[in-house]
Amino acid sequence: MVCRILLVRHGRTSWNVQYRYQGRTDVPCDEEGLRQTDLAARRILAWSPTAVYSSPLVRARCLGEAVSSRSDLELLVDPRLTEMDFGRWEGLTVSQIEEAFGEQYRLWRSDPFGRTPPGGEDADSIRGRLEDFVASSGILEEERAVVVSHGYALRVLLGVLLRVRDLMVFWHFRMDNCSFTGVDVYGEFRMLNFANDRHHLMGNPLAPIGE
Secondary structure, three states, X not given: OEEEEEEEEOOOEHHHHOOEOOOOXXXXXXXXXXXXXXXXXXXXXXXXXXXXEEOOOHHHHHHHHHHHOOOOOOEEEOHHHOOOXXXXXXXXXXXXXXXHHHHHHHHHHHOOOOOOOOOOOOHHHHHHHHHHHHHHOOHHHOOEEEEEEOHHHHHHHHXXXXXXXXXXXXXXXXXXXXXXXXXXXXXXXXXXXXXXEOXXXXXXXXXXXXX
């Protein structure tokens, strides 16, 4: 059996525009983010998914709800898919963090999977909950599964799915708002099929996925 897992980052928020760290803060999509969400949902529905999983945060959940409300699929909201907790950096812009935390922020940016924001969640905790999600959610038994989540969490999940221990390579993967990244699972073998697919946001809303 071949399982394709579609990793989808949530639509744009006003905090994305401001380069403000969101993390667990429940910031909704802005007007452009809602437009992106609608386009992404239309393309996902044309792909005929067999399961839809989502982070509980509203900026991600609204896309899962857009898919489930237009199909016979139940939206499977899973707290293990929520974003990293950025602790004292939540709500601050990049420039504010650089000014207040200087060297600590520079070191985290150079090693985001080996260091932890002050008061935030460490990478081992995030990896553990996402490994548990893959092992117990039933996602590997689906034919076409959609996971709507967040930039940091999705990079960790990509590493978990591909069984890569050094996650740093995924820090260099671009994951734009409402972009698609595809992983194919052939039993014990997993393969990255495509990354940061944005055709639905660029005038081709029903482009085939991964073809």
